[in-house]
Amino acid sequence: MTERLVDGAVRRVLDGGRLDAAEALALYADLPTHRLGQLADAARAARHPGRIVTYIIDRNVNYTNVCVARCNFCAFYREVGAGDGYVLGFDEIFAKIDETVAVGGVQLLLQGGHNPDLPLRWYEDLFRAVKARYPDFKLHALSPPEVIHLSRLSQLPARTVIDRLVAAGLDSIPGGGAEILVDRVRKRLNCYGKATAAEWIDVMRHAHDAGLRTTATMMYGTVERLDERIEHLLRLRELQDATGGFTAFITWSFQPSNTELGGAGATGVEYLRTLALARLVLDNFDNLQASWVTQGGKVGQLSLACGANDMGSVMIEENVVRAAGAAYCMDEVEIVRNIEDAGFVPKRRDMQYRVLGDPIFRERQVPRMTELATAREAGDVSVPAELDRYPARSLAGKRRRQPVV
Amino acid sequence: MTTASRFEAIGDKVQAGVPLSASEIAALSETCNLLRLGALADERRRKTRGDRATFVRVAEVPATGIPGESVSRPAGEVRLAGCPAAASRVVEAVRAAVRAAGNVPVSGFALDELVDLCAGDVARFDDLIAALRAAGLAYVAEARVERTADPAWIARAAAGGVPVARWTVDSSLAGGEALRRVAGWGADVSVPVFAPLPRASSERPSTGYEDVRQVALARLLVDNTESIQVDWRRYGPQLAQVALTFGADDVDGVSPSDASQHGLRRAPLEEITRNIRAAGLVPVERDGRFRKLRTHQP
Numbered sequence: 001m002t003e004r005l006v007d008g009a010v011r012r013v014l015d016g017g018r019l020d021a022a023e024a025l026a027l028y029a030d031l032p033t034h035r036l037g038q039l040a041d042a043a044r045a046a047r048h049p050g051r052i053v054t055y056i057i058d059r060n061v062n063y064t065n066v067c068v069a070r071c072n073f074c075a076f077y078r079e080v081g082a083g084d085g086y087v088l089g090f091d092e093i094f095a096k097i098d099e100t101v102a103v104g105g106v107q108l109l110l111q112g113g114h115n116p117d118l119p120l121r122w123y124e125d126l127f128r129a130v131k132a133r134y135p136d137f138k139l140h141a142l143s144p145p146e147v148i149h150l151s152r153l154s155q156l157p158a159r160t161v162i163d164r165l166v167a168a169g170l171d172s173i174p175g176g177g178a179e180i181l182v183d184r185v186r187k188r189l190n191c192y193g194k195a196t197a198a199e200w201i202d203v204m205r206h207a208h209d210a211g212l213r214t215t216a217t218m219m220y221g222t223v224e225r226l227d228e229r230i231e232h233l234l235r236l237r238e239l240q241d242a243t244g245g246f247t248a249f250i251t252w253s254f255q256p257s258n259t260e261l262g263g264a265g266a267t268g269v270e271y272l273r274t275l276a277l278a279r280l281v282l283d284n285f286d287n288l289q290a291s292w293v294t295q296g297g298k299v300g301q302l303s304l305a306c307g308a309n310d311m312g313s314v315m316i317e318e319n320v321v322r323a324a325g326a327a328y329c330m331d332e333v334e335i336v337r338n339i340e341d342a343g344f345v346p347k348r349r350d351m352q353y354r355v356l357g358d359p360i361f362r363e364r365q366v367p368r369m370t371e372l373a374t375a376r377e378a379g380d381v382s383v384p385a386e387l388d389r390y391p392a393r394s395l396a397g398k399r400r401r402q403p404v405v
Numbered sequence: 406m407t408t409a410s411r412f413e414a415i416g417d418k419v420q421a422g423v424p425l426s427a428s429e430i431a432a433l434s435e436t437c438n439l440l441r442l443g444a445l446a447d448e449r450r451r452k453t454r455g456d457r458a459t460f461v462r463v464a465e466v467p468a469t470g471i472p473g474e475s476v477s478r479p480a481g482e483v484r485l486a487g488c489p490a491a492a493s494r495v496v497e498a499v500r501a502a503v504r505a506a507g508n509v510p511v512s513g514f515a516l517d518e519l520v521d522l523c524a525g526d527v528a529r530f531d532d533l534i535a536a537l538r539a540a541g542l543a544y545v546a547e548a549r550v551e552r553t554a555d556p557a558w559i560a561r562a563a564a565g566g567v568p569v570a571r572w573t574v575d576s577s578l579a580g581g582e583a584l585r586r587v588a589g590w591g592a593d594v595s596v597p598v599f600a601p602l603p604r605a606s607s608e609r610p611s612t613g614y615e616d617v618r619q620v621a622l623a624r625l626l627v628d629n630t631e632s633i634q635v636d637w638r639r640y641g642p643q644l645a646q647v648a649l650t651f652g653a654d655d656v657d658g659v660s661p662s663d664a665s666q667h668g669l670r671r672a673p674l675e676e677i678t679r680n681i682r683a684a685g686l687v688p689v690e691r692d693g694r695f696r697k698l699r700t701h702q703p
């Protein structure tokens with residue numbers, strides 16, 4: 001019976017048909033890893049026949065680690081009022097953009113905690129200031145739960161928040177905060193409050209309707225069942241059918257260190273199988289990224305044999321995964337070496353997956369990076385002066401902004 | 406013949422145990438189709454080794470400065486790291502390690518280090534091996550393929566009662582050269598394990614493709630060893646597990662520590678058995694003499 005289902009699913013893929021939930025489950029559960037990978041590789045090759053593998057040079061900046069959501073899988077956040085909570089100042093962010101531009105970077109991936117002391121106007125001012133200084137630089141910013149947080153904070157509909165952010169300079173929305181788009185799982189991860197599955201999808205629908213392109217993600221390996229992982233993929237596929245707004249899909253495994261949830265992380269084989277299955281189920285997604293940040297460069301490279309066509313970001317800075325114990329670094333030279341060693345042709349891209357050119361280090365001298373930067377130097381608890389211009393909502397924030405007499 | 410059908414033909418020969426020509430070996434070594442190579446190696450591995458993956462917990466102790474008290478209990482092997490500069494100190498290090506290890510087998514040193522200590526003199530080498538045997542050394546830990554010009558030393562060590570446990574090779578010997586060398590030495594040189602190692606160069610470390618390709622080629626081309634081994638620390642848990650689906654069947658260097666600051670589920674024993682099971686295999690723990698200790702049931 002199982003064998004028949006697996007054979008039927010394999011035939012369906014080979015015939016160019018669409019997998020249903022039962023078939024996807026059968027493939028994941030019972031098809032040997034090489035076979036699953038080969039099917040995914042063939043699907044990748046059909047979409048990207050030129051053997052091009054892309055990557056982007058950007059910087060992953062987390063503007064604040066203060067968060068009221070308290071997801072139990074997160075090692076990054078700090079409570080409101082915590083001594084090591086931070087908000088980056090505009091000048092700090094400009095300095096990070098300068099460093100990014102120096103190594104050929106084209107955008108910031110800007111995400112952060114749900115900080116009650118940063119109102120919508122702070123984001124609008126930041127985006128406008130960035131665009132005024134760096135008109136061509138892109139802002140890939142604020143995942144759906146952050147948009148929902150701002151919508152609640154400002155008492156405005158999510159659609160209006162998106163419109164205002166776009167007017168201020170937002171270029172695209174990252175697909176973070178999706179975790180698993182099944183509410184049973186979200187409740188157990190304590191992330192149902194920040195965004196239900198329907199709310200996450202709704203923000204993405206609004207964004208796509210507003211003409212923004214976004215990515216989609218999945219964090220697996222916590223409390224979800226296999227059928228729930230597949231339900232997640234099917235929900236993304238359904239929205240992509242309706243809007244076509246997703247540029248790419250990125251999956252990574254839960255990183256358990258220093259989290260309240262704890263436990264063990266998923267293995268490398270599980271990562272490659274999950275990625276391969278995603279390539280087969282998400283038949284309307286052009287691009288699948290390899291998550292070398294969570295899996296390490298070596299398994300990240302092996303993703304290229306299992307359906308991925310993109311090595312993600314050179315990144316420059318990373319704070320969230322590092323907080324959970326993983327600290328891999330690959331600069332452009334390393335990413336290109338890994339792509340070429342796997343028999344592919346490396347090309348730089350932008351967020352829309354438009355090819356920008358060949359590796360920049362072959363065109364001009366750029367500094368090597370052997371370590372990812374952090375949001376701030378350890379122990380730096382400085383509070384940016386411009387925060388005084390914005391009303392705080394939390395007691396701690398109000399106290400901090402009132403001069404002590 | 407298309408590339409695909411040539412690959413199939415080579416695969417059939419490998420599975421039937423028919424020796425490959427130099428051009429066939431080159432074709433396997435250079436294929437971009439990593440998964441097809443992996444599938445071939447996996448099939449061969451299952452045919453010869455079944456669905457078991459063995460592992461050994463190794464307590465590594467420096468060959469200079471052996472601890473007086475006993476070393477970590479759950480270890481299945483105590484391995485001396487490094488090699489003192491004089492034969493007498495090598496023997497002394499083994500004695501101290503054996504005292505500390507109790508019943509746990511002790512291994513240590515690279516074969517070429519021992520040969521060098523004896524300045525390549527056969528009689529001195531035989532004497533040293535005899536002294537190491539008397540001191541309790543179970544195995545010479547490795548013979549480095551790159552530094553083993555004459556495999557006759559392996560036979561001498563074995564004849565003296567201290568066999569070599571494994572061939573090691575780092576992936577700097579490209580194009581299957583190391584594999585060809587070992588395979589060419591044939592069944593006369595008996596070493597239980599072949600262990601391709603990741604290239605540790607900081608400028609140009611080996612990639613994931615290189616590492617698992619090396620493992621798969623070892624499974625397909627080296628048929629004069631029992632096991633193809635990956636090192637848990639040097640590959641890292643993620644890649645070592647993937648390598649188990651590319652032909653490896655033994656994991657070396659698992660930490661003997663039972664503790665983890667991240668809780669029991671992240672302790673080394675839990676992690677290795679979980680990884681082996683998630684690769685679709687059955688975890689079997691062994692000791693440093695390749696004796697089965699136990700099968701780990703879920």
Ligand code: SF4
Nearest residue numbers: 067069070071074077
């Ligand atoms: S994952 Fe994001 S929303 Fe959840 S606690 Fe961490 S920072 Fe806050």
